[in-house]
Structure formats: C-alpha cells, structure tokens
Amino acid sequence: xxxxxxxxxxxxxxxxxxxxxxxxxxxxxxxxxxxVALVDKAGTVFAVQIVRTRTFSDSVLKFxxxxxxxxxxxxxxxxxxxxxxxxxxxxxxxxSWLKKLLPWFPLHxxxxxxxxxEARALYWELFPPQGWRRLIPLGLQTPPEPLDGYAxxxxxxxxxxxxxxxxxKELTVTEKRV
Numbered sequence: 001x002x003x004x005x006x007x008x009x010x011x012x013x014x015x016x017x018x019x020x021x022x023x024x025x026x027x028x029x030x031x032x033x034x035x036v037a038l039v040d041k042a043g044t045v046f047a048v049q050i051v052r053t054r055t056f057s058d059s060v061l062k063f064x065x066x067x068x069x070x071x072x073x074x075x076x077x078x079x080x081x082x083x084x085x086x087x088x089x090x091x092x093x094x095x096s097w098l099k100k101l102l103p104w105f106p107l108h109x110x111x112x113x114x115x116x117x118e119a120r121a122l123y124w125e126l127f128p129p130q131g132w133r134r135l136i137p138l139g140l141q142t143p144p145e146p147l148d149g150y151a152x153x154x155x156x157x158x159x160x161x162x163x164x165x166x167x168x169k170e171l172t173v174t175e176k177r178v
Contacts, residue, residue, distance in 0.1 A: 022040075022041070022078075022079055022080060022081035023038040023039060023040055023046055023068070023079060023080055023081060024038070024039050024040075024041070024080075024081055024082050024083070024084055024156045024159070024160070025037070025038060025060075025064065025080060025082070025083045025084070025105075025156075026038075026039055026084050026085075026152035026153055026154075026155045026156035027060075027083065027084070027085040027086065027094060027098075027152055027155065028085075028086050028088070028112070028115065028119075028148050028149070028151035028152040028154075028155060029053070029085060029086060029088060029089060029090040029091045029093075029094040030053060030088070030089055030090055030148060031053060031089055031090055032052070032053055033050050033051065033052060033053060033146065033148055034050070034051050034052075034053050034056055034060075034090075034094065034148065035048070035049075035050055035146075035147075035148025035149040035150070035151050035152040036048075036049050036050075036051060036059075036060055036063055036149065036152055037049070037149050037150070037152035037153045037156065038064075038067055038068070039153055039156040039157065039160075041081070041160065043156070043157045043160055045126070045153050046067065047063070047067040048149035048150060048152070048153065049063050049149055050146055050148045050149050051063065053090065053094075056094065056097055057097050057100075057101050060101070061101065064076055064080065068080065073104075076102070077104065080102075080105060081105075081106075082105055082106040082107070082108060083098055083102065083105050083106070083107045083108070084108045084109075084110055084155050084156045084158075084159040085098070085107065085108070085109055085110070085155065086109075086110060086111075086112030086115060086151070086152075086155045087109050087110065087111060087112050088112040088115075091109065091112075095107065095109070108159050110155050110158045110159050110162070111158070112151075112155065115151045115154045115155060115158075116147055116151055118151075118154045119147040119148075119150035119151040119153070119154050120143060120147055120150075121138075122150045122153060122154065123143045123145075123147060123150050124138050124141075124143070126150075127143075129141060
C-alpha cells in the first residue's frame with residue numbers, strides 16, 4: 001500500500017481510534033505474500049500492509065510495533081485483542097508461526113471463500129476512483145495495489161460478524177478442522 005494512501009486512511013480515522021482500546025490482527029495467508037491488517041471491534045480499518053511470507057515472523061512483529069506504537073510484547077498485550085486468520089493457502093504454516101510468535105493471543109480461523117472479491121469492493125469503498133476513472137464501472141477497473149491487506153480486513157470483519165450474530169461455524173486453533 002502506498003504510504004500516501006495509508007497516511008490518508010490514518011488521518012481520516014485517527015479520531016475514531018483514539019478511544020479504541022484494542023485491535024484485531026487480521027491475516028490473509030499466501031504462498032508469496034501475506035496481507036496483515038489491524039481492525040477495531042467496530043470493523044474500522046486502522047492499518048493495512050502486505051508482507052513477504054518468507055519473512056512473515058519478523059515483518060508482522062515490526063508491523064504491530066510500528067502501527068500500535070509499542071516497543072515490546074507487554075505493550076502488545078494492551079493493544080491487541082485477538083488474531084484472525086483465513087483458512088486458505090498456507091494457513092497451517094502461518095498458524096504454527098503465530099503460535100510461537102504470539103502465543104498469548106486467541107487465534108481464530110475463518111472461512112476465506114470469496115474474500116478477494118470482498119476486498120476489492122472494500123478497496124473501492126475506501127478509495128473511490130477519481131477524475132475520469134469514476135466514469136468507468138468498478139467491475140472493469142483493477143485496483144492499483146494488491147488486495148491481500150484488505151482481504152485480511154475482510155477476515156476480521158467476518159469473525160466480528162460471527163461473534164455478533166452467533167452464526168456461522170467459528171473455528172479456533174484448538175479445534176480440529178474438518
């Protein structure tokens with residue numbers, strides 16, 4: 001994500017997040033790149049980033065420390081509520097990394113079906129086309145950046161919806177996946 005867009009997103013939502021106590025870390029696992037996002041309990045996006053899967057452990061910690069402005073694991077405990085990960089490609093490997101990296105946080109696995117399509121819609125909702133591009137139907141446009149980070153937001157929003165409505169099958173790491 002370009003730093004300009006991330007800065008815009010932060011400025012727009014900064015006032016909303018001053019009172020938010022804790023965030024959910026959303027993860028959209030992938031073979032080459034992994035989307036990570038911080039989302040509050042209302043489903044509002046705080047930060048979005050794409051990290052290389054091979055450096056996931058180091059990159060996700062740097063992302064959390066930088067975005068939450070903490071310097072150690074104790075600071076994370078005050079600002080992070082839970083981790084939500086999609087059940088797609090590479091999720092098993094990511095889950096094992098997360099169990100070692102952040103063992104004290106609840107880890108929830110959600111269904112990842114059609115999350116890229118929802119991420120695309122979310123991207124255009126947050127950053128509508130400008131100028132002449134707004135005349136072209138969104139279905140014919142391609143977002144100018146990868147959507148993995150926004151797919152991580154979708155994972156968290158799905159989890160929050162399950163929590164709120166009590167619908168859907170909620171999977172946690174301690175349960176066996178069928």
